[in-house]
Amino acid sequence: MALASKLAQLQSKATQASQFVAKHGPLYYKQLLEQNKHYIQEPPTVEKCDLLSKQLFYTRLASVPGRYEAFQKEIDYVKHMWKNRKELKIEDAGIATLFGLECFAWYCAGEIVGRGFTFTGYYV
Known part of the structure; x- marks a missing residue:
């Protein structure tokens, strides 16, 4: 029952969003093009x-x-x-160390994302 209720709510919100976009989308599109017409070739x-x-x-x-x-x-x-x-100086060494740790953390995060957000590398 709860899943059906959530599905109905989601469908209702999707319908509302679709109606909002249908109503306001063309006006937004025209305004966006008008504001940025100097970029248009x-x-x-x-x-x-x-x-x-x-x-x-x-x-x-x-x-x-x-x-x-x-x-x-x-x-x-x-x-x-x-x-x-x-x-x-100690400050310079600390900054260099923090930079190295940040690079390593971004590398680890990239590896995790590349494996599909798994920590082991296997799909469970």
Whole structure:
């Protein structure tokens, strides 16, 4: 009985949400397009989308040397810090340790998500 009641409530809420979207959706869509019309490329064709996707890809590709240079600066900074580790303050060491722990935690979380939110890796 309780499951049927919950199902009826869920169906009622879904119907209400659907009606709300049907009533207010087109107006929201028009307002959104009007507010952001300066981003819209004319004419909105498949060819134009293809051109924009190629521009994005090659622009990102062109940014690789700058990113590589910034990465090299970061590596040089770490090397400098490692050479002068005797002068390293406790605060800096603590921040580096916390950063390492955060990276490890994100890695573990990614592994858990990748396994389908299981801790053992097996589907039970």
